[in-house]
Amino acid sequence: MSSHFRSILARIIWLQIVAFAVAAAAVVLAIYLLLNSTSVRFENQSLHVHAANIAKYLKQQPDGSLTFDLPSELRSYYANGLGGLTYAITDNDGHLLFSSTSGDVRIVKNPHTGRPTYFQSANRRRSYLASSLPVQVGSQQVWVQVTRNIRRPGLVTDDVIVHYLRHVGWFAIPIILFVLITDFFVIRRVLRPVVLASHKARTIDPQRLDVRLPTQDLPREVMPLVEMINQGLSRVEEGFRVQRDFTADAAHELRTPLSVLRMRIDGLEDREAAKHLRADVDAMSHVVNQLLEVAELDGVMLDPSETADLHRVCLDVVELLAPLALSQGKDIALTGSEEKVRVRGHTGMLIQAVRNLVENAVKYSPKGSTIEVRAEPRGIVRVLDEGRGISELEREKIFRRFWRRDRIQTSGAGLGLAIVARVVELHGGSVNVENRPTGGAAFSLDLSNALIV
């Protein structure tokens, strides 16, 4: 059944319907049996009365023989079986003495007990109840046996059962429906906290591991499950925290040795070798810095009262990265709004995001091209390059951690765009990329939701 009804509600209602059906059948059966035994008892009494009445007309003559002088109306009553009744009178040896009709109507030939006896007998077409009463007539013992054919229409028991079903049965159906409908609402109400808990569970992701499912008002039966999930979440959160701290610590510990390495390289005699080594150290430093940025962003909460100016953010980034772009023979320009573009947000983080986009654009642009950074008054920052653009296939992947366009290329940790995505997410915005009609990629940070007008 569980495979048919995944819903607790459906299971309970279904089980209740089954229970109601079984109970109803049991009640009908019980009533039938009760009524049946009652009516049999009444029948037996009535047969007994008939037998006793018949016995009154038996007389012993002085010669010892028996006479049976039944009044004519009674005789004809039994003879044509109007009441379904027949009688037979037997001596102690089982010989038939008198009978209501010409044939032998006894269903039991000779019960030799000293007290009234009741029989039931049934064949294919008929069913009989019989009472055999011992009667002492003078010195002689005889048996008066009265038999009723009960397969006659209009018998009481069947009538009562049908009557019950027809009236009481119909009366029960609305009650059952009412109970089922009440069930439905009661169960839904009881399960409401479970539904709320599952809504809460939907918000859990690696960035939101502090979420715990609410246990308030939960049914006691469900509570252990939710509590265990919460405890599991705590362990997962702790695991993530340890890992994040480890990354941050490892990156942190690398900073001083990298500084030493860089200064040693600065002191080398071979200027050409020093140049290459310095580039290597700078690349490593970049990775270390990005790892720390990611670790920091994972733990951060945004102060909703803080504001930032997107024009200023872009200005700072272009100013910061212009030397890098120029050193690679690429141009960089700030366009768009020259006024403030105020948003709710954290200046430092937004600089990180835009810087990562621009660094990326610089990295993937050909020599002699221009990278354009544009802060638009609607609260959108665009970074446009003249590189080879981003294919449809790459678009889904590039915002994941450690994804890099060119796996063989060794510079860059592939964390840059993940940082962008995280910062934008914290600000309730979105980041998109499309290809420019003229070639190259256009990244846009849409922070219009955070715009202060």
Next chain:
Amino acid sequence: MARLLVVEDNEDLAGLLVQGLTRADFVTDRVATMADARDVLSRNQYSIVILDLGLPDGDALTLLRSLRTHDDPTPILILTARGTVRDRVEGLRAGADDYLVKPFAFEELLARLQALLRRPGEFLGKPLSVGNVTFDTAARQAFVDGAPQVLSAREISVLEILIRRAGRVVQKGAVEDQLYGLAGDVRSNAVEVCVHRLRKHLADVGATANIHTIRGVGYLIREIEP
């Protein structure tokens, strides 16, 4: 001559810093703990303190705060592995004048030190140079390949501000301020005209430094790569 104090517990880094700074004509003292730093600071006057934060005897921010509460104006540059935005803000709020995160380029450190020195003319005691262009800050005279150049007062001003921050962007507003400081009217495109003339002049005399325009931001002078 500027005298520097390096507070750094990593022996390798400290040794290399002292070596590099000495080569750049700074007189440099070095200590490894906060206690020693307090001691030498109470006895000597330094032009700049380069301060590492994670020291064996504690967080050097406490040293920084106590210096500032005692109105010690010595410029302090924090040189640390702590690089989060929060760390920077905390360091600057505690009274640091600048904040540089490891790993760093030594030229970057030198440039920051130069900016921190109140009288930049004193810096290194020798002219600033980019490529074959040199600028004597004391005499306010520019040379290309050793030959003195005849430039207008505005061109000299622009060249000075650019060459002081060689390799980095100088915002257009800062250049304008430099020019407004001089007598005479400044038209809206005065800076552009001036930069254009200066650039042309440098190119004409075979300078190996070029002034780049960063559209929307400002200007930058850097050596032309061979």
